[in-house]
Amino acid sequence: MNQIYTIYQTLYKHYGAQGWWPTFDENIKDKTFEVALGSILTQNTTFTSVETSLQNLHVENAIDPDVILNMNIDKFKTLIKPSGYYNQKAEYILAFIKFYKALDGRTPSRDDLLHVKGIGEETADSILLYGYEQCEFKIDAYTKRLLIELGLVDAKVKYKEMKKLMQDSLTQEIKDKKELLKVYQEYHALIVAHGKKFYSKKPYGVGCFLKN
DNA sequence: AGCCAGGCTACCG
DNA sequence: CGGTAGCATGGC
The missing domain is CATH 1.10.340.30 (Hypothetical protein; domain 2)
Known part of the structure; x- marks a missing residue:
């Protein structure tokens, strides 16, 4: 199992399912x-x-x-x-x-x-x-800080490179397309949950349990 | 009171 | 290409 997927498992175990998107109104038409x-x-x-x-x-x-x-x-x-x-x-x-x-x-x-x-x-x-439920991994500021802090990318990494790293790692592990989509959606939400705790204030990553 | 937030465009060199 | 000012309110 590659490192990116291991991180996902760890985060999921720790925070649980986050829900795909914090929808305001479940009954909304569109x-x-x-x-x-x-x-x-x-x-x-x-x-x-x-x-x-x-x-x-x-x-x-x-x-x-x-x-x-x-x-x-x-x-x-x-x-x-x-x-x-x-x-x-x-x-x-x-x-x-x-x-x-x-x-x-x-x-x-x-x-x-x-x-x-x-x-x-x-x-x-x-x-x-x-x-649109498309398999496109979303990278945000927390994702970048996390990947840098864990030493998986260097500080001047581009969006495209991070996205490729995440997608390549996950498609390598997950063959079912539906499952892959779910993981993409959950993973980003988990990173936000984790990022709010450990990657909002400098210095980033203090107390982050992923750094082991 | 000051720093930061789940970025993007416009414009600079 | 890379770097940065400007955008603006709200929460802690």
Whole structure:
């Protein structure tokens, strides 16, 4: 068993299942769209702030592309204000909505997503992994700090390299595609749970039990 | 009171 | 290409 998969097992044993995405409303019609909204809103922000924004949107029945399009822009900005960067994020979300409606239900390619303003690698992978159930591993700041701290990559590693390391390691161990998707989804959530505890404050990794 | 959050774009050299 | 300022609110 390779090291990346061993880390997953250890984290899973320690924290248990995290749930694939902290969905605000299980009964929402368009889960994919909600995940995309959350993925954009959570950029450089805590998910608790995002939940406040999603709650604000929900009471306006605005977890819906057309409702947002027909809404006064300043009103929309007010609703997402708790997540910060509300001017930028409003622009990003409108750009995504345009893209999303044009898809008409199809699953977008990663490359197409990356051409939408406001969607970088992490947000694209977040939308694909949690919104479209695609096997795209999501790398975030915690993942990077963890891999560096464990000596598995060097400090100037790129997103692409980390993603390849995670995906190659996991596909090597897990042959069932459904299981692989589940592990991708859980693994990222576990890293966030672990990262909040040991990789938020410098120096990173103090007390991290993975360092043995 | 200050630092950090589940990033991205624009612009610099 | 790599590096960095700017974006903004909320939590601890």
